Amino acid sequence: MDFDLSPEQTQLKAGIDRLVGSAYGSLEQRNAHAAEPLGFSEKVWAQFVEMGLTGIPFSEEEGGFGGGPVETMLVMEALGRGLALEPYFASVVLGGCAVRLGGSQALKSCVIPGIVEGSIRLALATTEKQSRYDLFDVATVARSDADGLVLEGAKCVVLHGDSASHLVLSARMAGQRRDRDGVGLFLLPADAPGLKIHGYRTQDGGRAAEISLSQVRLGADAMIGEPGHGFPILERVAEFAIAALAAEAVGIMAALLQLTVDYLKTRQQFGGPIAQFQVLQHRAVDMFIALEQARSMAFYAAMMVEHPGAAERAAALSAVKVQINRSCRLVGQEAVQLHGGIGMTMEYRGAHYFKRLTMIESAFGDTGYHLKRMGDFGTAGQKR
Incomplete structure (x- = not known):
């Protein structure tokens, strides 16, 4: 399996990384965006639209970018790293997915161009x-x-x-x-x-x-x-949501791990940086392993979310959510403990990463819910 990005995907990744890095380079910038009337920056949202991010999941015939789960994964990972507040997940991934999968041609023709242009938010x-x-x-x-x-x-x-x-x-x-x-x-x-x-x-x-x-x-x-047949559409929306949240969580965990390692190298105790203590090195390695497990599952989610077999797809996405939840908890809690008291102060970016990971853990099914759901499927993804 080739996991290398295409030239177009590499260009997309570089562009969204630059945009999010510029708009959310500091906690002060994020707080300023959150204080705006809508709770996010309309200027940054307009930049999302201008860059074509709001059109990624939609076909070119519908006025979109013609992208797929991998392109959405790249965007969500970048939004996670920046802790972006704009309603991309709510409008494009959730609401947009429902319209794209279940809407009539007339409804899609009316709504999707507005989503792509940013005039409609769902x-x-x-x-x-x-x-x-x-x-x-x-x-x-x-x-x-x-x-x-x-x-x-x-x-x-x-x-x-x-x-x-x-x-x-x-x-x-x-x-x-x-x-x-x-x-x-x-x-x-x-x-x-x-x-x-x-x-x-x-x-x-x-x-x-x-x-x-x-x-x-x-x-x-x-x-x-x-x-009366809306539930199957909602099931598919939830699967796309899990795939998107997995990518966002990876972006957050990667940033939080880097923040923690930098802190361990900087914090002085007993005449040197606390990174010199082997037990703390081991805990940082545990965070890295959990991150890489989550990253693998985010790729798996992007591969499986459009799989034609409903039962196999559902079992796979539940497995993804279980691992993402476990990694969110381990990375978030270890980061707070390795930071000490500063890890939970609202003036420190790490605390906001931890809060978002906690919210992702309970979104669209917690660990217990998806473990039970996996138990309803056989090893081959067949409903028992």
């Missing part, structure tokens, strides 16, 4: 208070009436929901709350009457929102996919 609204990681657990309802559809319910922890122009939202059209069938997927404008959005800052410095829906009316053209 947010995926699927999580509810009782649902945890089960995307099929949907209590929000979509009822039919003479004029179309009426939505009632609530969603929580909607990433960048307070800066989105449109929401990709799940609602139950038939069946019981935890039935896998009967879930519809809809695209609705964020200013729709009856839709209330309460934004807040998350622990890792990003943004999320609580959303309530009361008598929100939609036409049939707002449907993504077939009526």
Whole structure:
């Protein structure tokens, strides 16, 4: 298997590294971006658009870059290293993926050019208070009436929901709350009457929102996919999300390891740098091993996320998330302990890396969830 990047991918990597390095070269820059009204820099977002990053997953016919999982991996790794705050993951990876995979040709023709041009920002609204990681657990309802559809319910922890122009939202059209069938997927404008959005800052410095829906009316053209068959689309979105988060985590862990090693070489104790102590060297090596294991799994995720076999693909992505979660925890905790007290101060970049790794560990399934999910598959990726 050849893991070398093509000339185009190498050029993309160099470009996004320069852009993120310039925009997020210091913690002060990141704090300034976070203090802006939307919780991120609209100027930096415009640079993302200008560079073509928002068009990477979409075909050239749709006005996109025509890239794939490897190109998305390169972007997400760079965003992780910089701790970027812009809603690339929420809009392009999550919301954009749902439209790309499930939208009708008319819907895609209407929405995707806007995503690529930056005039449309999406947010995926699927999580509810009782649902945890089960995307099929949907209590929000979509009822039919003479004029179309009426939505009632609530969603929580909607990433960048307070800066989105449109929401990709799940609602139950038939069946019981935890039935896998009967879930519809809809695209609705964020200013729709009856839709209330309460934004807040998350622990890792990003943004999320609580959303309530009361008598929100939609036409049939707002449907993504077939009526009542939105869950399979959400399953695929979650797989692309895991692949993207794996790459972001690798970028964060690589930066955090370098920060920790530099600190060990600089911190003086007992007449010399603490890097001279063998036990600390061994712990830094453990961090390096965990990083390389995660890097291998990020490549594996990019290879498997478009695999045609659904069961084998699902088992592979769960395996990826298990290793990513374990590496996030080991690298994050070791970095904090090797730094000592400064490792948890908000004036130090390492603490923000640690917070983001902790959030990634619980996003789209924690370790226990994916270990159980892997147990549902045989060694050949067949559902038991």
